[in-house]
Structure formats: structure tokens, C-alpha cells
Amino acid sequence: VTVRMTGNLNVGAIVNRGTWIWDDSTQTASTQYLCTGNFVMEDNGVFTMNVATNRAFIYIKDNDARDPMGGYRALAGIHTPNVSRAGFPKLEIAGRQLPRTWSLLARRARINDTSIYVIHNVADMGWKVGDRIAISPTAPGNNAQDAQAFWISAVSGHRIDLATDEPLNTPAQASQVRRAGSFFSTSQH
Numbered sequence: 001v002t003v004r005m006t007g008n009l010n011v012g013a014i015v016n017r018g019t020w021i022w023d024d025s026t027q028t029a030s031t032q033y034l035c036t037g038n039f040v041m042e043d044n045g046v047f048t049m050n051v052a053t054n055r056a057f058i059y060i061k062d063n064d065a066r067d068p069m070g071g072y073r074a075l076a077g078i079h080t081p082n083v084s085r086a087g088f089p090k091l092e093i094a095g096r097q098l099p100r101t102w103s104l105l106a107r108r109a110r111i112n113d114t115s116i117y118v119i120h121n122v123a124d125m126g127w128k129v130g131d132r133i134a135i136s137p138t139a140p141g142n143n144a145q146d147a148q149a150f151w152i153s154a155v156s157g158h159r160i161d162l163a164t165d166e167p168l169n170t171p172a173q174a175s176q177v178r179r180a181g182s183f184f185s186t187s188q189h
Contacts, residue, residue, distance in 0.1 A: 010035040013065040016045040037065025041089035100125040122155040
């Protein structure tokens with residue numbers, strides 16, 4: 001069976017033993033998502049994703065879906081040895097090339113800021129309006145739960161304007177700024 005990802009999909013879990021294709025030729029909208037608790041390729045299952053011109057997201061949601069081998073919230077290929085039909089699953093994920101996927105703040109970010117300044121030129125990093133970034137405080141005492149995600153609403157040189165209804169809520173001095181993957185995000189829905 002071959003599945004072509006031509007629209008949004010929101011399901012509890014997926015086990016794929018066939019071929020799953022999601023690329024610029026199959027995606028019909030400028031933004032498309034796949035939302036699932038688990039997405040597991042088994043046996044000879046193949047997942048090929050290469051969306052370079054549009055926005056494509058895989059959300060691995062927290063819905064208590066559990067794969068016996070992959071566990072909770074998995075995007076995985078699982079080979080089952082000693083099963084006659086078992087082959088080797090394959091996941092191929094690619095997209096728009098990015099020369100840099102992270103930077104550091106050039107200026108201290110303060111609570112309620114809606115713009116940040118990074119040490120690298122935003123355009124040279126390949127980041128653009130509509131990309132999603134995460135700001136992670138790196139000061140002692142902070143952890144991953146202190147990170148915030150934002151959509152980029154404008155870029156100019158080293159400045160990034162944040163499209164948000166919720167401004168920065170944690171002061172950040174030596175923070176790392178990462179461009180969130182075009183493909184992976186997590187959701188608590």
C-alpha cells in the first residue's frame with residue numbers, strides 16, 4: 001500500500017508497513033501537518049518526507065498511545081527479528097537546507113520583549129518569516145521547561161520579530177536560539 005500525504009491528518013497512532021510519501025508534489029497546501037501519538041514503520045515500511053518549498057509539520061502528541069516496541073510518543077522504524085515477513089523499515093526526512101540551525105542572543109532579552117537580536121545574520125542562516133524558533137535560557141538554574149517557542153514575523157539583519165500573543169516570559173541573557181525543525185514539534189493535545 002502506498003499513502004501519499006495530500007492533506008492534514010490527525011489520528012491516534014499510525015503503524016506503517018507500506019510506503020508513505022510526503023513531498024512537494026503531494027502536498028497541496030502551503031502548510032500541512034500530520035498529528036499522531038505514534039508513527040511507527042514496521043517490517044519493510046518506508047516513510048519518505050522531503051518538503052522544501054512549503055511548511056510541513058509532524059506533531060507527536062501526548063495521547064497515551066503506546067507502541068509495544070516504540071513506547072509512547074514515538075517516530076520510529078522498528079525491525080522485528082525472527083519474523084519471516086520482517087524487513088528493515090526506513091525513515092527518510094529532508095527539507096529546506098539551512099546553513100545554521102541555532103544562534104546565540106547578541107543582546108539580553110527581557111520579559112515582554114517581542115524582538116530579539118542574534119549574533120548571526122538571520123538571512124545568512126536561512127531563517128525566514130513563518131519559521132518557528134525556540135528560545136532556551138542557558139543560565140544556571142534554568143531547564144528545558146523554561147524554553148519558549150515563537151513564529152518569526154519579520155527579520156532584518158540580526159533582528160528577529162516574534163509573532164506571538166504571549167511575549168517572552170523568561171529573561172534571557174546567554175540564551176540559545178534554535179530554529180525549530182521543519183518537521184518535528186511536540187504537543188500536549
